[in-house]
Amino acid sequence: MSDKILIWLRNDLRLNDNPALLAAMKSGTDVCAIFIHEVGEGARKMGSASRWWCENSLKNLQTTLAAHKIPLMIEEGNAADILNHYAKQQGFDKIYWNRRYLPYERDYDARIKADFQKAGIEAISFHGNLLLEPWQVRPAGENPYKVFGAYERAVRKILGTTGFAETGREIELSLSSLPNQSRSEDFWAQKFELLWDIGEGAAQQKLDDFLNDNLQTYKQDRDRPDKQGTSLLSPHLRFGEISPRQIWQKAAFISDMNDALAEGAQKLMSELLWRDFHYYQAFYLPDIARFDMRDTLQNLQWQNDDALIKRWQKGQTGFPIIDAGMRELWATGYMHNRVRMLVASFLTKNLMVDWRIGEAWFWDTLLDADAASNPGNWQWVAGCGFDAAPYFRVFNPVLQGQRFDAQGHYVRQWVPELASMPDRWIHQPSDAPQAVLAEAGVVLGQTYPLAMVNLKATQAAFKQAMKKDFDQPDLF
Numbered sequence: 001m002s003d004k005i006l007i008w009l010r011n012d013l014r015l016n017d018n019p020a021l022l023a024a025m026k027s028g029t030d031v032c033a034i035f036i037h038e039v040g041e042g043a044r045k046m047g048s049a050s051r052w053w054c055e056n057s058l059k060n061l062q063t064t065l066a067a068h069k070i071p072l073m074i075e076e077g078n079a080a081d082i083l084n085h086y087a088k089q090q091g092f093d094k095i096y097w098n099r100r101y102l103p104y105e106r107d108y109d110a111r112i113k114a115d116f117q118k119a120g121i122e123a124i125s126f127h128g129n130l131l132l133e134p135w136q137v138r139p140a141g142e143n144p145y146k147v148f149g150a151y152e153r154a155v156r157k158i159l160g161t162t163g164f165a166e167t168g169r170e171i172e173l174s175l176s177s178l179p180n181q182s183r184s185e186d187f188w189a190q191k192f193e194l195l196w197d198i199g200e201g202a203a204q205q206k207l208d209d210f211l212n213d214n215l216q217t218y219k220q221d222r223d224r225p226d227k228q229g230t231s232l233l234s235p236h237l238r239f240g241e242i243s244p245r246q247i248w249q250k251a252a253f254i255s256d257m258n259d260a261l262a263e264g265a266q267k268l269m270s271e272l273l274w275r276d277f278h279y280y281q282a283f284y285l286p287d288i289a290r291f292d293m294r295d296t297l298q299n300l301q302w303q304n305d306d307a308l309i310k311r312w313q314k315g316q317t318g319f320p321i322i323d324a325g326m327r328e329l330w331a332t333g334y335m336h337n338r339v340r341m342l343v344a345s346f347l348t349k350n351l352m353v354d355w356r357i358g359e360a361w362f363w364d365t366l367l368d369a370d371a372a373s374n375p376g377n378w379q380w381v382a383g384c385g386f387d388a389a390p391y392f393r394v395f396n397p398v399l400q401g402q403r404f405d406a407q408g409h410y411v412r413q414w415v416p417e418l419a420s421m422p423d424r425w426i427h428q429p430s431d432a433p434q435a436v437l438a439e440a441g442v443v444l445g446q447t448y449p450l451a452m453v454n455l456k457a458t459q460a461a462f463k464q465a466m467k468k469d470f471d472q473p474d475l476f
């Protein structure tokens, strides 16, 4: 009888606070790890940008695991077939993993678990990817929480009394400094390597830098795309290079110890809860990347005009903050949260394009593309998500730009052809007097596009297209 344990890594590419890995290492048996780029039922196929991040993160992890004598195999294909192959070839008798929560992932993992158990291989799953697992947050009534505020209160009540009861599982492994990687692929995402440090060590460093430098102003600055006011931890969280519990614990500690930083720390904790909340919702619903969570948009005929969609993707809409966001995304694999809301609102409510089309573009181009947060946020903005802004709340990209990027720094960075526009007109060049445009060297329709739609008219058309009054959701 062999005594080998296989760890199946998925969204948890780290050594610390990794319950499945810790349990295997504690057992003192031979441990090896596998990551599978899944093809088929078990997981949504990664987009290009996140796949690039994942590959580099795996290279880092391979090195750090090797230092602990754990080989990491990387495969691509049908997960069940590959795991069975390794079971036969290497004769492990236990397989461990940290749980995932989307319905198609859970069904698939349950089947694999049952099949292994029939074959005499013990499959054990752990809680490692969320602050709390969906079933730990029980509402008073029968139905799961649909409103973030109620969900947040419930979670804080649980964590306030027990904390992370399982944090004793945190492992104390020191990471050796990560080696330089050789990346040979020549494709669009390759340029990201100049911008991002990948891996568990980089994630911890980024958290510490953020807590030291930005926490005090986080609450005010997190809505400002013209400032670097947020943590930029999302791609690290997406691949589990850092766990939400590790962030929460540090933030909670700071909140208790330092009054000046408490507000920022509490805000960061709330944002982490939004991540959990999207998984919580996804857990109880059919595939949220495909189906509307609520039927609020049922009567809407999406227009889905290819030419308009292309202009949105390329950042050529004629609305500077929208174009800046879409260009930031293409250049960096990231977009500021406030601007994500604006570009999503513009696509769905001004261009009347199905939110699934925007979600798919984000899925392919975001480094942090997340199977719960991406569709969850798109539905939230479009007006069919739970706890979403009502459908009639359409963001005005000109007013939003003037409010959150008042001097136009963000626009000037990503839309350099407008760099010389005065602050007064930077967010609405299509309305600027001819003399102002000439002075700034802008020729509308040539150096920068004319606004592609009339905001007021498209907003009115969107509301008209709904053809029914907004149904208040069954909030509780």
Ligand SMILES: Cc1cc2nc3c(=O)[nH]c(=O)nc-3n(C[C@H](O)[C@H](O)[C@H](O)COP(=O)(O)OP(=O)(O)OC[C@H]3O[C@@H](n4cnc5c(N)ncnc54)[C@H](O)[C@@H]3O)c2cc1C
Residues within 6 Å of the ligand: 222, 230, 231, 232, 233, 234, 235, 237, 238, 268, 271, 272, 274, 275, 276, 278, 335, 336, 337, 338, 340, 341, 344, 362, 366, 368, 369, 370, 371, 373, 374, 375, 377, 378, 381
């Ligand atoms: C249309 C749209 C699509 C989005 N798609 C994704 C996605 O695919 N992946 C993703 O991680 N986030 C997504 N978000 C949420 C949010 O924009 C990012 O999490 C945030 O911009 C990441 O930057 P940060 O790490 O600096 O955030 P910080 O402000 O530092 O927040 C810390 C962490 O909290 C979590 N968080 C913050 N806001 C949200 C939120 N609204 N929903 C869920 N988690 C949140 C993230 O894990 C984030 O890393 C989307 C938002 C919108 C409006």
